[in-house]
Amino acid sequence: MGQQADRLKRGARAPGPVGAPARRQAAKGAKTPSNKAPQDSSDDKIALGVLADNLGYRIRRAQLWVFRDVSRRLAPFEMGPAQFSVLSIIDANPGINQLAIASALSIERAGLGRLVDRLEQQGLVARTASSANRRYYVLGLTPAGAALLKRLRPMVAQCEEAIAEKIGSRAYADLLQTLSIFLDE
Numbered sequence: 001m002g003q004q005a006d007r008l009k010r011g012a013r014a015p016g017p018v019g020a021p022a023r024r025q026a027a028k029g030a031k032t033p034s035n036k037a038p039q040d041s042s043d044d045k046i047a048l049g050v051l052a053d054n055l056g057y058r059i060r061r062a063q064l065w066v067f068r069d070v071s072r073r074l075a076p077f078e079m080g081p082a083q084f085s086v087l088s089i090i091d092a093n094p095g096i097n098q099l100a101i102a103s104a105l106s107i108e109r110a111g112l113g114r115l116v117d118r119l120e121q122q123g124l125v126a127r128t129a130s131s132a133n134r135r136y137y138v139l140g141l142t143p144a145g146a147a148l149l150k151r152l153r154p155m156v157a158q159c160e161e162a163i164a165e166k167i168g169s170r171a172y173a174d175l176l177q178t179l180s181i182f183l184d185e
Contacts, residue, residue, distance in 0.1 A: 069162060073155040077148065082107070084156060086115060087149045090125060090139050097136040124148060 051057040070081045082105075089101050102112045116139065119125040124145035130136040141149065164172035 066159065066163065069159045070156060073159055074152060077152060077155075079148075079152060082115060083119065084149075084152055086112070086119065087124065087141065087145060087152070090141050091146065091149055094140045095130075095138040097130065097138055099136070101139070119145070 048057070067081050070084070074080060074084060085105055086101060089104055090096060093100070098112055098116060099109065101107070101116075102109045105112070107115075116125060116127065120127055122144075123142055126140050126142050127137045128140070130138045160172075167175070
């Protein structure tokens, strides 16, 4: 018996691409490498390698799930997560300028400018010159913007409830608390 087979018997990792141990891949139903040509089927689950144990990857997958759910719920209003976020920030900070919103939401200024332009064209946001600094425009919700935001909040709350249901209410509360450390980053 060769060294590789002997190592595998003892539970050591197989040489080759970095990934989960062979026993974990087998337990998860992942395919083990073979000499067969790869099958071209979307039904086959691919091994994630080190990503399976990577917190950043898992957070990203959770974010994608949440954004899909929020997007689906807000679609009838022709809104998305970014528009909802901007309306929410303006509502919480009347008279805020675009630079502050871009910073709070980590959005590039040019992209935020286009988004605010669309919200203004839709009659949801009013942009006026700042009395404190003429170089800035300040933003406020119009009555239509405030009314729409009031209708959107329950949709986003339903998404939050779906997350809590998916991971459990205790895990949801713990995760919310844990991730709050990143709010000021």
